[in-house]
Amino acid sequence: NAGVTQTPKFQVLKTGQSMTLQCAQDMNHEYMSWYRQDPGMGLRLIHYSVGAGITDQGEVPNGYNVSRSTTEDFPLRLLSAAPSQTSVYFCASSYAGPDGNTIYFGEGSWLTVV
């Protein structure tokens, strides 16, 4: 069972470079999201999607773009990397709806911007 797969696991970028973090899930989940994890803070939502073609901003969206062309894939783009974007990024997915659906997380992507 693949679950949620995100790549790359580690990346070092120079300030101003762009890159895409890939995320794919094979559970046919409607809801997908990207979080960042910083020391001393809870997971913070960057962007989310409730289905193909539908995306919305989370708590900390600036500097990031997303798209959802298929149910399976939800890439996160850093447009012009800044040191403040050094963080651990987690992709997550679940069934949508008001009930308590379990969230499944990818294994994380460690990004350093120098």
Added chain:
Amino acid sequence: ILNVEQSPQSLHVQEGDSTNFTCSFPSSNFYALHWYRWETAKSPEALFVMTLNGDEKKKGRISATLNTKEGYSYLYIKGSQPEDSATYLCAFKTGTYKYIFGTGTRLKVLA
């Protein structure tokens, strides 16, 4: 501002000890409360999803209770083992697509 707080931030216990942590959340706009176990360099793994006031869930030596009226959930670990060492994370679901995560309780079980 909706806030989810977990206490303690970190905890060291001896093997065999029982322990518990707290997740405090707003008592309004409650949809669900999630608990996750998060080992270093791995992805958070779901332990429990709780939706009803008074819910009690159990998985082996780990159990959780929920009080939505006063806004707290307890996670209990009975007879802690070194393999229980991890960060325990709670997430408060406050809308169809809105989750607020706590900062976690880091547990270290000493052999």
